[in-house]
Amino acid sequence: MTLLKVNSLKKYFSVQKGFMTNPLTLKAVDGIDFSLDDDKIFALVGESGCGKSTVARLILRLIHPTSGEILFRGQNIFDLNGDSLKAFRKSVQIIFQDPFASLNPRRNIYDTISEPLKIHRIIEKQNMKNKVVELLSEVGLGPDIMNRYPHELSGGQRQRICIARALAVSPKVIVADEPLSALDVSIQAQILNLLQELKKEYKLSFLFISHDLKVVHYFSDDIGVMYLGKIVEYAKTDDLFVKPLHPYTELLLSSAPKIRLGNEKTSLHAKRYTLSADKLEVPSPINIPPGCPFHPRCPKKFEPCDKVVPELKETNGRLVTCHLY
Amino acid sequence: MRLFRVIGKRFTRNRLSVIGAFTVLSLITISLLAPFIAPQDPTAIDVHNVLSPPGKTHPLGTDELGRDLLSRIIWGSRVSLKVGFVAVGIAILIGIFIGSIAGFYGGKVDAILMRFVDIMLAFPTFFLILAVIAILEPNIFTIMVVIGITGWMDVARLVRAEFLTLKERDFVGAARALGASDTKLIFRHILPNALSPVFVAATFGVAGAILIESGLSFLGLGVQPPEPSWGNILTSGKDNIEVAWWLSLYPGLAILITVLSYNLVGEGLRDALDPRLWEAERH
Numbered sequence: 001m002t003l004l005k006v007n008s009l010k011k012y013f014s015v016q017k018g019f020m021t022n023p024l025t026l027k028a029v030d031g032i033d034f035s036l037d038d039d040k041i042f043a044l045v046g047e048s049g050c051g052k053s054t055v056a057r058l059i060l061r062l063i064h065p066t067s068g069e070i071l072f073r074g075q076n077i078f079d080l081n082g083d084s085l086k087a088f089r090k091s092v093q094i095i096f097q098d099p100f101a102s103l104n105p106r107r108n109i110y111d112t113i114s115e116p117l118k119i120h121r122i123i124e125k126q127n128m129k130n131k132v133v134e135l136l137s138e139v140g141l142g143p144d145i146m147n148r149y150p151h152e153l154s155g156g157q158r159q160r161i162c163i164a165r166a167l168a169v170s171p172k173v174i175v176a177d178e179p180l181s182a183l184d185v186s187i188q189a190q191i192l193n194l195l196q197e198l199k200k201e202y203k204l205s206f207l208f209i210s211h212d213l214k215v216v217h218y219f220s221d222d223i224g225v226m227y228l229g230k231i232v233e234y235a236k237t238d239d240l241f242v243k244p245l246h247p248y249t250e251l252l253l254s255s256a257p258k259i260r261l262g263n264e265k266t267s268l269h270a271k272r273y274t275l276s277a278d279k280l281e282v283p284s285p286i287n288i289p290p291g292c293p294f295h296p297r298c299p300k301k302f303e304p305c306d307k308v309v310p311e312l313k314e315t316n317g318r319l320v321t322c323h324l325y
Numbered sequence: 326m327r328l329f330r331v332i333g334k335r336f337t338r339n340r341l342s343v344i345g346a347f348t349v350l351s352l353i354t355i356s357l358l359a360p361f362i363a364p365q366d367p368t369a370i371d372v373h374n375v376l377s378p379p380g381k382t383h384p385l386g387t388d389e390l391g392r393d394l395l396s397r398i399i400w401g402s403r404v405s406l407k408v409g410f411v412a413v414g415i416a417i418l419i420g421i422f423i424g425s426i427a428g429f430y431g432g433k434v435d436a437i438l439m440r441f442v443d444i445m446l447a448f449p450t451f452f453l454i455l456a457v458i459a460i461l462e463p464n465i466f467t468i469m470v471v472i473g474i475t476g477w478m479d480v481a482r483l484v485r486a487e488f489l490t491l492k493e494r495d496f497v498g499a500a501r502a503l504g505a506s507d508t509k510l511i512f513r514h515i516l517p518n519a520l521s522p523v524f525v526a527a528t529f530g531v532a533g534a535i536l537i538e539s540g541l542s543f544l545g546l547g548v549q550p551p552e553p554s555w556g557n558i559l560t561s562g563k564d565n566i567e568v569a570w571w572l573s574l575y576p577g578l579a580i581l582i583t584v585l586s587y588n589l590v591g592e593g594l595r596d597a598l599d600p601r602l603w604e605a606e607r608h
Contacts, residue, residue, distance in 0.1 A: 057498070093503070
């Protein structure tokens with residue numbers, strides 16, 4: 001069943017360059033569509049600045065879109081208010097990238113985790129403490145951490161607290177906005193395993209936002225590759241890693257540090273592109289190139305690429321926006 | 326809480342601020358204990374000892390009505406303290422209210438409120454207060470209120486600036502995503518993190534309010550005699566400056582020391598509460 005459906009979602013920001021000049025438009029998200037099914041993990045990958053985090057904030061209804069809609073169980077979340085909004089807030093939660101910034105420095109851990117329980121009246125006052133202890137143990141933390149403040153904890157501990165806080169409302173969907181990238185590699189693995197256990201236990205769906213293909217390969221069911229506010233390729237995770245279609249996906253795979261996974265079929269032997277330094281530069285989302293937005297960096301560009309914007313096309317049951325197909 | 330210990334440690338590192346804090350605490354104690362430590366009734370007239378110089382019975386001398394200067398200065402410190410704290414309290418409440426709303430909601434609300442702040446700032450405060458006091462009855466209550474409602478603009482600006490950055494922080498986003506109401510976001514999540522510059526501004530504000538009160542009382546528009554205030558003691562000092570230097574020197578010193586101490590404390594707090602410096606402390 002489709003839990004979350006995103007339809008031609010756009011978010012433009014206007015950027016004032018100077019006094020008395022016309023504001024420029026920054027197209028952070030420029031018409032994307034995807035859907036997230038029950039009990040599935042959809043990964044959104046792309047370089048920094050491609051609009052991934054803006055998508056996360058839109059889905060959480062922290063910001064409003066320029067146009068388009070996000071349907072949660074068939075209802076546009078931007079039409080919700082009052083009780084229906086509260087119910088939505090209870091169903092969709094977020095884990096942010098920076099565990100240092102996502103906890104209120106002036107509130108202790110007990111206050112932080114009990115807050116959602118109080119807002120949604122999930123549990124009576126006398127059982128609050130037990131529930132907090134239970135949530136902490138779910139994320140592998142002891143009860144003694146309750147009276148501490150965020151600045152006394154390590155990055156991994158803080159990210160666990162953030163996960164516990166999100167779990168407090170028993171959500172259906174968790175948007176994980178680069179939940180690992182601020183952590184040490186050893187901690188990354190622990191948190192990833194924790195997320196996977198919790199997914200099974202709570203039957204969660206994830207929108208997993210990342211730039212780390214290793215992690216995505218291990219974790220997700222489907223992938224959308226995002227470039228300058230648009231999704232350029234959709235695929236099942238295994239298909240994408242075996243044969244990336246869009247040249248940008250190929251570039252991403254080849255620029256990832258070499259990885260070899262146990263299964264020989266899915267291991268990566270992507271050839272390295274030799275890109276000159278100026279080609280490596282990501283164009284500004286304020287000034288998106290005409291035609292295919294990727295063409296200035298594309299090693300396979302040909303005649304129509306710098307003039308015609310490619311449409312989303314289906315080839316062999318996969319979706320890609322590229323003139324090659 | 327460990328945070329306070331860190332702040333305390335940073336504060337005590339500045340010697341001058343510690344001296345300032347000590348003086349401020351002493352002044353507060355003196356004014357609270359005024360009825361017990363003042364050697365004489367500050368309004369008791371003694372016509373046989375008019376303008377007597379500092380000596381055994383009157384350590385700081387007497388004024389033109391023979392009233393004991395030391396007692397008057399001690400009682401006068403109550404006025405300064407009251408005006409300082411109440412006026413700044415009023416200013417902070419208004420400033421936090423306006424600043425929070427402007428910073429949190431942004432857009433048109435922000436633009437309107439901040440233009441209002443600009444208008445308020447365009448008035449020369451002291452003359453505005455003079456005009457208001459001239460219309461209203463000059464007493465300590467009106468002074469406190471008027472200084473308060475003409476002094477909130479800086480606080481509003483500081484709070485607004487803090488809100489603008491804090492509301493974009495992830496912990497506020499997380500709280501919003503959890504369904505926290507605007508009131509909760511403002512008062513539980515953003516405001517507690519926005520208060521450090523307000524404390525600093527408040528400390529400087531107390532010094533400013535004490536100066537304004539002294540000025541008003543000096544001009545006869547503040548605390549009315551016979552009730553003593555440092556400002557109105559100075560007025561009689563001015564009238565008798567050729568024969569009684571002590572009537573100008575001692576209340577002047579009292580004002581100087583008080584204002585200086587509050588400013589020193591403010592400076593120490595500003596450094597101790599600077600979050601950029603704290604981060605360095607922790608790692």
